[in-house]
Amino acid sequence: MNGESLAGIKVQVETPEYETGNLLSIISEIQYALQQLLEHKKVHSIDLRAMPWSSGEEQKLASYLGKGEVFIELNTLGKSTFIETQFSGVWLVNHYNQEDEQIAKLIEITYLPEIVFSQKEDIKNSLERLQTALSDDKQP
Numbered sequence: 001m002n003g004e005s006l007a008g009i010k011v012q013v014e015t016p017e018y019e020t021g022n023l024l025s026i027i028s029e030i031q032y033a034l035q036q037l038l039e040h041k042k043v044h045s046i047d048l049r050a051m052p053w054s055s056g057e058e059q060k061l062a063s064y065l066g067k068g069e070v071f072i073e074l075n076t077l078g079k080s081t082f083i084e085t086q087f088s089g090v091w092l093v094n095h096y097n098q099e100d101e102q103i104a105k106l107i108e109i110t111y112l113p114e115i116v117f118s119q120k121e122d123i124k125n126s127l128e129r130l131q132t133a134l135s136d137d138k139q140p
Helices: 022-040 057-065 120-135
Strands: 044-047 071-075 079-084 090-096 102-109
Touching (some): 022 044, 057 090
Antiparallel strands (some): 071 079, 079 090, 090 102
């Protein structure tokens, strides 16, 4: 190289933007699942953490789905959030552990995510507590 050094040459590596194809695939799956929900009352779930994503692709999905009118937050063994998208019946669901680490990220196609409904055993326990309180003359 006639004594010249390569150290002075600036090198910039560019990686081309690519798409995994998941975006269109998921939107098509949501469309089919909505049809199944309406016609057969069949609920469906898509695990977003199980999919490979290119840079920005998951954000494009969230932007496309948008936000609707309903936001629900539960605090049990960790926080869970349920955001209905602009498409009724399509929910973005996030579950976190007690250390606030995300443990699940889903799209649920359903009228209302099952975990939000009061469970039969919980209602039974509430009824028993109310009956005990009323029989013990513990009026409000």
